[in-house]
Amino acid sequence: MxxxxxxxxxxxxxxxxxxxxxxxxxxxxxxxxxxxxxxxxxxxxxxxxxxxxxxxxxxxxxxxxxxxxxxxxxxxxxxxxxxxxxxxxxxxxxxxxxxxxxxxxxxxxxxxxxxxxxxxxxxxxxxxxxxxxxxxxxxxxxxxxxxxxxxxxxxxxxxxxxxxxxxxxxxxxxxxxxxxxxxxxxxxxxxxxxxxxxxxxxxxxxxxxxxxxxxxxxxxxxxxxxxxxxxxxxxxxxxxxxxxxxxxxxxxxxxxxxxxxxxxxxYGRSFTLASSSDNGIGAPVTGPGAPGPYTKDNGILAYFEACSWKEVRRLEDQKVPYAFQGNQWVGFxxxxxxxxxxxxxxxxxxxxxxxxxxxxxxxxxxxxxxxxxxxxxxxxxxLSLPSVPGPPPVPGPPPMPGPPPSSEPEQGPSPGLDNFCQGKADGVYPNPGDESSFYNCGGGRLFLQSCPSGLVFRASCKCCTWG
Incomplete structure (x- = not known):
């Protein structure tokens, strides 16, 4: 008893x-x-x-x-x-x-x-x-x-x-x-x-x-x-x-x-790798990562900016993911x-x-x-909190621009753009030849990024928006 x-x-x-x-x-x-x-x-x-x-x-x-x-x-x-x-x-x-x-x-x-x-x-x-x-x-x-x-x-x-x-x-x-x-x-x-x-x-x-x-x-x-x-x-x-x-x-x-x-x-904390080929945990870095196209702060990326990165790895002992593209690295x-x-x-x-x-x-x-x-x-x-109705869908077309671009690094430099990012601040820049895409400079490296279907890049907001 x-x-x-x-x-x-x-x-x-x-x-x-x-x-x-x-x-x-x-x-x-x-x-x-x-x-x-x-x-x-x-x-x-x-x-x-x-x-x-x-x-x-x-x-x-x-x-x-x-x-x-x-x-x-x-x-x-x-x-x-x-x-x-x-x-x-x-x-x-x-x-x-x-x-x-x-x-x-x-x-x-x-x-x-x-x-x-x-x-x-x-x-x-x-x-x-x-x-x-x-x-x-x-x-x-x-x-x-x-x-x-x-x-x-x-x-x-x-x-x-x-x-x-x-x-x-x-x-x-x-x-x-x-x-x-x-x-x-x-x-x-x-x-x-x-x-x-x-x-x-x-x-x-x-x-x-x-x-x-x-x-x-x-x-x-x-x-x-x-x-x-x-x-x-x-x-x-x-x-x-x-x-x-x-x-x-x-x-x-x-x-x-x-x-x-x-x-x-x-959000995640980001870094610029000393070498893009050394991209694991504990890899040498030269400083903070390039700013995200929306949050625009060095060394930090919102989840909505990091979620589209393709090269994702998991730290099994620490139960968290990290991702990299080119010389950019983020733990989120x-x-x-x-x-x-x-x-x-x-x-x-x-x-x-x-x-x-x-x-x-x-x-x-x-x-x-x-x-x-x-x-x-x-x-x-x-947390097993009581379920509640989901939020109503955002009415369309919404008053503000939609999703950020995918973050795919370009496959080799475009003709005439080998030195595009040299001397430029990290950030996003228009692609004069195609308004549905834009350039992203990070740590001196060039990334070609595409807007979602139906959206175009505008320099005024440095974002993809409805034309």
Whole structure:
């Protein structure tokens, strides 16, 4: 009987753990509105039934008060929060900070109790006025990047102040309590320097672990953006540059598994290979990869830009794919790697998945021939969240350009174009002889790319569009 009761307890614990992955937290950015063509993204492009929580990135801070960043942020807030009329269960949060925001304004704000109270009061008012359900702290990172060591304890104090104020406001107003979350790093040094993990975990509703950017464009060799496990033979610091090590770090430091949300990227990190013939993992590189035709950032490619690359390989020990063409290399995530990561987070009893970011998945469904939001829909399915109707088809002809071109390298240089890319910046250029195709220069190498059927390349947007 005692054994039976003990076993029943174990089974109950396992059921709780495996059943706790109930959150699908998705970020969107307020700068994706400035992308061209089919990559332009607004809150109205969000499927309201896809994610359980949507986080708007980013708000700023002025004079210790929460503030807007873009000229039309308040309109975008309205767009996002109006989605709750279609799905009343959807929760929206506003993230403050981000990488480019830096640390100085956070440091100044947490320096005194009175400054923290200015921020807390402004956050309460700002969130309620604009219809949000919570606040996501994205300080990158307390105790690092010129943030003093004392900010570690002051960050804890800020979280405790916010949690207390949110609870008191809910009790006095009768409204549902505002949520409080934080986005946190995967690096042991940054975690040790800036986070009293066991203390902040008590006050936060959940913690979004940024389990990506393990390798980036400053490396000297290729490495994957978000490998699930270490590579065979890795040891020391290198063996911690993976999702599993980051999760175990946060759990060991006192985060309840049910509060830890595993972050997954809908983008890849790219490199320019030193030699196109040496294109495996750990191959020498000369710098970041060429910018994608839509995201236009060195060293990063959206999933919808990488999904059409033909030379794809899988890192079996790390459970993720990479691809290469010519001297360009990208390590990214796909449907298969997302499935593996959900199986992992379920096994660990984590609270769910987080996605950075909605606007880098194939949200229109016309880039990768996998339907709309193929990566994030995979997460919803694998998390066993209740099925919901799919989004309505995008009306046609759509107001913005369609799918990106295929990324096939040309078979040998075209006559007279041997030196076309010399002296030119990486990017896309018109093909004067054929408007249905264009040239893409990457690391001095020329790629001839074709627009999808019926579309033509326009220099004005540097994209394929309807003629």
């Amino acid at each position: 005692v054994q039976s009761l003990a076993w029943a307890g174990v089974m109950t614990l396992l059921m709780v753990q495996w059943g706790s992955a109930e959150k699908l937290v998705c970020y969107l950015t307020n700068w994706s509105q400035y992308r061209t063509g089919a990559a332009q993204f607004f809150p109205r492009d969000v499927d309201p039934n896809l994610c359980t929580h949507v986080i708007f990135a980013f708000a700023g801070m002025n004079n210790h008060e929460l503030s807007t960043v873009e000229h039309n942020d308040k309109l975008l807030y309205q767009e996002l929060n109006s989605l709750k009329t279609k799905n009343p269960k959807l929760k929206t949060l506003l993230a403050v900070g981000g990488w480019t925001f830096g640390t100085q304004k956070f440091t100044d704000m947490v320096a005194t109790a009175s400054n923290r109270q200015i921020f807390v009061k402004s956050a309460l008012s700002f969130l309620r006025t604009n219809g949000f359900d919570g606040l996501d702290l994205d300080w990158e990172f307390p105790g690092s990047r010129e943030s003093p060591a004392v900010d570690k304890e002051r960050f804890t104090a800020l979280i405790q102040d916010l949690a207390k104020a949110f609870q008191e406001e809910a009790q006095s107003s009768g409204k549902e309590r505002l949520l409080l979350t934080a986005a946190v790093p995967n690096d042991r040094g940054q975690v040790d320097a800036g986070y009293e993990v066991d203390k902040i975990a008590l006050s936060l509703d959940f913690i979004n672990l940024m389990a990506y950017d393990f390798y980036s464009s400053w490396e000297k060799t290729t490495g994957h953006n978000s490998p699930l496990y270490k590579r065979q033979g890795e040891s020391g610091a290198a063996a911690e540059r993976n999702v599993d090590a980051a999760v175990r770090l946060w759990l060991q430091k006192g985060t309840p598994a049910s509060k830890l949300i595993l972050g997954m990227p809908t 995530d796909d449907v298969e790697s997302f499935r593996a990561k959900v199986a992992y987070l379920k096994q660990k009893g984590l609270g769910g998945a987080m996605v950075w970011v909605l606007d880098l998945d194939d949200f229109r469904g016309s880039f990768c021939n996998q339907g709309q939001y193929p990566l994030i829909r995979t997460l919803r399915q694998e």
